[in-house]
Amino acid sequence: MYKLLDSIKDSWPFIRERLYQYALLIRLNRPVGIFLLLWPTLWGLWIAGEGFPNINVFIVFILGVFVMRSAGCVLNDIADKRFDTFVLRTRTRPLAAGKITSIEALIVAISLIFIAFLLVLSMNALTIQLSLFAVILAGVYPFTKRHTYLPQFFLGLTFGWSIPMAFAAQTNTVPKIAWLLLVANILWSVVYDTIYAMVDREEDLKIGVKSTAILFDDADRIIIAIIQALVLITLIVVGRQLKLDYNYFTSLGVAACFFLYQLHLIWDRKPKECMRAFINNNWVGLSIFIGIFLNYF
Numbered sequence: 095m096y097k098l099l100d101s102i103k104d105s106w107p108f109i110r111e112r113l114y115q116y117a118l119l120i121r122l123n124r125p126v127g128i129f130l131l132l133w134p135t136l137w138g139l140w141i142a143g144e145g146f147p148n149i150n151v152f153i154v155f156i157l158g159v160f161v162m163r164s165a166g167c168v169l170n171d172i173a174d175k176r177f178d179t180f181v182l183r184t185r186t187r188p189l190a191a192g193k194i195t196s197i198e199a200l201i202v203a204i205s206l207i208f209i210a211f212l213l214v215l216s217m218n219a220l221t222i223q224l225s226l227f228a229v230i231l232a233g234v235y236p237f238t239k240r241h242t243y244l245p246q247f248f249l250g251l252t253f254g255w256s257i258p259m260a261f262a263a264q265t266n267t268v269p270k271i272a273w274l275l276l277v278a279n280i281l282w283s284v285v286y287d288t289i290y291a292m293v294d295r296e297e298d299l300k301i302g303v304k305s306t307a308i309l310f311d312d313a314d315r316i317i318i319a320i321i322q323a324l325v326l327i328t329l330i331v332v333g334r335q336l337k338l339d340y341n342y343f344t345s346l347g348v349a350a351c352f353f354l355y356q357l358h359l360i361w362d363r364k365p366k367e368c369m370r371a372f373i374n375n376n377w378v379g380l381s382i383f384i385g386i387f388l389n390y391f
Contacts, residue, residue: 119202158256243309338389
């Protein structure tokens, strides 16, 4: 027993370092991605449950958000290992920096996906079927930036797929309103991920990585503003169809103010300001959820 404790004590610096690198690999140091996936999931859960989502479904989806976002980060780093070394912002990531091997990263990704699969097994058959498509989306998305200028749309579909899954888990059906909410999330994802891609646009052009930031070119700010308006219009339609109250529509007004602030930040296309605008989208998702929550409350 003492020998075992001594062995663990001697190995602890190595173990601590590996755990730290794994934490960086799944972006625990950058939790904004978790929230950008969490908010639309909560939109779906609260609307599907009419303000009272099933507690078991709620717990499974909260854990699923964390696990699948982490798995997505690892899969993205595996796919982008060759590119990340050429981008200033990403070259220090554990896989790109050589602090974690590709095999280690793959084991972490498979382990996380397995955990997510165990979680979804407690749901109904429709939710399980939809989850299989979610795994496919998570695996395909990292490669879309090599072959298309629209990876942001694929990200929106991947992040937003939790919405029809939430309805399926809560009601065992996926109504039209769930797909409309998914459309709103896809549009919103294009907004914030285009802003995110603006941070690395010059370096992405050099290494051949594609994005909507490159596709939109000098019209990026105007197109982002148009898509922001489409997000709000889609959410207004959602609110009218569900007959939500003034709390919800007030939250959309707050979200609109955040959108205007983001346009102000990105107007000169300075990377640091674009990153601030990207992170600010957490407040957009939160404000909309608060409106939905208060409506049912």
